[in-house]
Amino acid sequence: MAGIVSYGAYIPPTRLAFATITGRPAKGAQRAEGERSRTASPKGAQRAEGERSQPEKSVAWNDEDAVTMAATAAANCLRGFDRAQVDGVIFACTTYPFEEKQGAALVARALDLPRAVRTADLAGSLRAGTSALVAAVDAVTAGSARRVLVVASDCRMGAPGSGLEMNFGDGAVAFLVANDDAIANLDSSFAVSNEIVDVWRRKGDTFTHTWEDRFVVQEGYAPGIVEGVRGLLERTASEIGAFDRVALYAPEPRSHAGAVRALRVEADRVQDPLFGRMGNTGCSFALLQLAHALETAKAGDRMLVASYGDGAEALALSTTERIDKLEARRGVSWHLGRRRGVRSYDAYLNARNLQTTEYAPPSDQGLSATIHFRERDEDLSLVGHKCNACGAVQFPKQRVCETCFSKDDFTRHRLSDKVGRVLTYTFDYFFPTPDPPVVVTICEIDGARVHLQCVDVVPEDVKLDMPVEFQLRRIHLSGGRPNYYWKATPVPEA
């Protein structure tokens, strides 16, 4: 039976406190949630999860977008799994930076997956995440693919000062779907389609629009999510009480509470929607809640996941005994435990390119597409090569070996999933960034030396020989389009 074999998440460590948005001090501390087991330890966090003092949301920082978050969530999902076995990628996203040019192919390239991989994007609806998971299960069940990676990622923006801005968070989640060794099987799903202009973004819009709040909830979300869930209950001949965990998409906390009431979900079975901690992450939101639920699930738990957007979709899953055997995942709890507050609202606006600038951004052709093409291994996959004669690993690829001078005798060598160490560093105050300085390092990875920015670290914590791992990030916007490359980040303490 086809189901979820592994999962991983990515929630940016950068958190914008509501008080920083409004400029008013926070009122009291938030309820802290006890996190248990099956999550890699969140040590290395600047503040432990339970110590959060004020409501906040996760924000993709200036070098992050839906693609970079997706790449990291997918890498987290594939930790301990053979990438060469993956033969499908479905990328669900409503905020992918290109209208034409596939996101799944970019994610597959970042993961250095085999070329013979079926890739597809699902977009346009906040239901895209759950739809992608169902499509993957369908494909595997039908036998047209064996191991499909599903990645849902969103980085939506509400206009500065709007309610949407406060409710939206950024995050990505990934699932590996296969026929055997599933930790959770998809037992059933139900979907309804509905045409309604309640929440939308037109081509080219930076910010999400909504119609009047009461219409959006009363005619859109509230009846929609209930119809989806009830349809599933009917199809599976179940009562809501049969589900140990109920994870519901909701645009904001009040609607979530309303849906919980309407569906009569018992309080201890409601999966925490993480408003005030992460926020509504768009098409990845319901699936991030599912990942969060899997972190603490026992074998035999039943889960209900529902998403909303142009209709609704509800999924019934049940966990298997394999869930206890899955190695610790970098999931939702792990990421919630690593946080760094945004210094000021101006820094946030700056990081999201929302500041007014003296000059319009240059609208040139950008970097040569042929250079992008030739260097795709290095830039997008962080792949170097290893000399067959002397064994030295080198980056970027050379024609003549740097060490033994043999010519054209190399084997591809992936560096992105390795642990490296910082050989030297500097703090660059010259390089443009919303929070200077930029930490710049030379890292040793399998003997190769690579010049990389180091992120999610403050200068005081940078040490010689510090172990680092690597994440795809947006390095600049030359040509008005995202240019991706890798950055180092400290290996979290075990």
Next chain:
Amino acid sequence: MARDSLRDKVSIVGVGCCKFGENWDQSPSDMIVDAAYEAYADAGIEKPQEQIDAVFCGSLYSQKGPHETSDALKLWKPVTEVSNYCATGTDAFRCGVMSVACGLYDTVLVVGYDKPKDRGVSGPSVMLTQVRDLPQTPAGWFSICAARYFEKFGASRDDLAKIAIKNHHNGTLAPNSFLKREITLEDYKKARIISWPFGLYDSAAQTDGAAAAIITRTDLAKSFRDDPVLVKGVTVFAGPNPQKDPDFDFLAWKPTIEAAKVVYEMAGVGPGDVDVAQVHDCFSLTELLTYEDLGFCEKGSAKDHIASGRFEVGGELPVNTDGGLKTFGHPTGATGVRMIYENTLQLQGRADKRQAKDPEIALSHNIGGHPTACGIAILGRS
């Protein structure tokens, strides 16, 4: 390889250097004319169109190539433009010297120039040709030795400060320097950081400028002036990129060490024979490492020699007597030729308040690129 085959075959008979700075009202041609005509006058050349056989110019930011120089000076001759990162000026000089030494030309004009201040940015611009070109800035490239060197040898920003203070002082002694302002340790410490450990006063002043030298066969030199200066040796060296060199130890710049080996052998001298030096101080740590890499002192001991005042004007081995890149200014292509200008004045006893005591051997040094390129020239009193 007979490395001494060049030694003493070529002499400098005239030098010139325009005022370095933010020369808003001067084009590259204006500065080239200032420097070249000063060099003509210095060499007693009155008819350059007849007396100059060829021109070698060096520029990193040139928009027009060799025509910039030939058109400015109306020298319709064999003209070559050289580009070799911060060693550009020294390499243009080297090409000129080789062309005279081999007998191809009798008298050659060498011009180094650059005009970075037309770009509307202070400091170097970030040029993108590859995705991976970021996060690189020159301060970032040259700072990569700091963390390791400081840890191993116990040096710190306090040692760098002494170099910055010295070069600011020396700049006040040179008529054509850009910055003429003494700084204190307090000024140094208060200045903003550019790329740790480099603050504003650790970083060279990027300026406009041009410098020129006239070289000729040594047997003809005295027909130009009585005190020509001998070219003892000159070389460039290209080393591996220290950002990916698997053997790099972050304690010494390989291109300098390798170029020094070659040039000392060419000149038949050792580091102990050098009486005055102009070295590449794009950043203060570059000057510190260069003291060691050129053999002026043992690896790791530079901070003690700095503290002793050895490298100050009046010290045993004055370094960057005109303020160096830090305060004289750094128009990339001009810098190597500006150093040859300064060393020529020093050897001829014409350096006024910044004069080293009776020097016989003078060395000039550039290092640039990632850094990967080094150029060194050794001159001697005839």
